[in-house]
Amino acid sequence: MNLVAVGLSHHTAPVEVREQLAMGPTGVPGLLQRLRDDAVGAEGVLLSTCNRVELYAVPSRGRSADDIADWLIHSTGNRTRGMGRHLFAYQQKDALRHVFRVASSLDSMIIGEPQIVGQMRDAYKVATTAHAAGPVMRRVMDRALHVAKRVRTETDIAREAVSVGRAGVELARQVLGSLKGRSALLIGAGAHGKLVATSLLGYGLGELVVANRTFERAADLARKFGGSAAHLDDIERHLDRVDVVVASTGAGRLLVTRAQMARVVRRRRYRSQVLLDLSVPRNIDPTINDLDGAYRFDVDDLREVAAQGQAKRRQAAQVAEGIVRDEVDRVWTQMQGEEHRAALAGIMRRAEAIRSAELARADKVLSNLSPKDRKAVEAMTRAIVKKVLHPAMQQGRAWAEEGDLVRLEAALLTLGVASTESE
């Protein structure tokens, strides 16, 4: 079996180089068709994201990984000099390992980020639709998605928050459960506040109200987020009904006081409310945290959650690397074994062809036989071939199953059958 992975990623090339190879989903089927038309690759899957452009392919006979890398540069219409030095090229087991690591988000800029699995699945779907994913790529991609699932379920790689925005979401979810259909009030237009609001909306927030000192600014931001605007003086009315409050202003004073919140929590019947104060100096009275039903966190809490998340992900990545290593060894051996089993089947086919040819040569002699006798001779010769080959086939299958491919290859060569004949 022959497998290569060529391309560039955030590890090997800056964004200005990556963007030159990047390709939208509409261009991919044509490129994969050209891969086969130009007889460079028999199968292929192209993954193009903001962090990587990678082609996983089964090269055509006589083609190498370097040939595919050159073809990729030229077929994307790229004429930039020195592009080649940004490209990586992995072959065989290393290529398989790379595909598994990418799918498991171990190669991502933010380890454990969830988008890559969806992007891999989309790339695979495009290749399947374009008839570019044959038996090898199907096997590789199916296993890659399976490994990604294992890594996500068996490790903590995606569980912990690693950014301030996601940390805010995690704290809100720890109190409120799902954020779907919940409402939030964003006070101010600070950078951290916008980050958290964006993350909250990404988790299904139902309504966002933006309050700011200048109403026009609030209206602008609300339009951007698809929410509504409010005056800063009017926030108590909104505090009564929203589940999350995010304060991020440069006001330099308390905008939400304890007395105000004491009234609010009573009116809310002590239903849980999360208050994220991302301002310095703080905008939400810290003593509000003592009130029943009110959970107040500041920017230090969010940073702590994010830092813990990063440490956890690093630990989880080590476990995930172990899973990938095991899976690569297992899948590679299996795939090699399958290929060799196919070669063994080739031996049987060749023997059958020889038997049929010999019978045809003896046709004159055998023509005197009755149909019944002729049938008996057919059965007898077939049985002889089978019985002669049986021990060799059995041993070959055992080697293939055990992964003892060196001995199997040697045996196949002796018999005059190459394992690549099955392609």
Added chain:
Amino acid sequence: MVRGLDDRTVGAPLTRWIAIAAGAAYLVPLMGERVAPDNPRWTHPGWLFGGLGLHLVALLIDVALWGALPLSSMRFGLGALALWVIIGWAVLHRRPQMESLRRLLVGLALVLLGIAQVAPDSGGSADLSSPWFLAHVALILIGLGGLAVSFTLSVLWLLVRRRLKLKKLRGISRLPTLDTLDRLNYQAMALGFVSLTAGMAVGGMWAATHPEAALGADITIWGTLLLWCWYAVGLHTRLVSGWRGRLAAVFGVGGFVGLGAMVTVAGLVLQGWH
């Protein structure tokens, strides 16, 4: 079908040993998490399901030995209650972030199972063949199981809340969310309350046909009525006034602590129909 005394003499220690084996199976993943947290063999849920199977076998043998549902003694009753708590875990275990709840539920079941093993075998003089009596005891036990799960969820809710309030955020995402715990607590409490109410009603009907049972002086009946009122107020404040969170958790904890005190006094100190 009531077997001879010999069968029971032989069978009772057997069921105790099977119940102890079930308890050991419950304990394995709890200990495994501490001793070998990275070894999935020791933390596999199969241990708990295996223990659940053994637990069930022990109760079925008791049914065969005593010729009736094994509810007529404190040992059987607590054993059945522990089984309900583990079933509560089995229902919840697939939900995310429920590891800590599992520890609490399994811990509670182990305590109940442990007390059951030292509790006396003999039960009251009730007519075990009466379907009213059996329905009463079964409904009350289901109710108590629901309230036991509600208690566990309440304790966990208070622990998670305390960590959030004190900003002890390390590993907080592994714990269930406050909202999930509150919702499940309400469901468990509602199930327990409805079953307890039905059990009390059936028990009342049984008592009406048995004037010889001087139930007016039985502390368990008055205690259960008090408990019923406690949970009724707890559910009412949630349903009508919309209060939830800490208040619901306090009702869940307080009710079950009261229940424990009542069972201890009524079952171990005072003698009576219960």
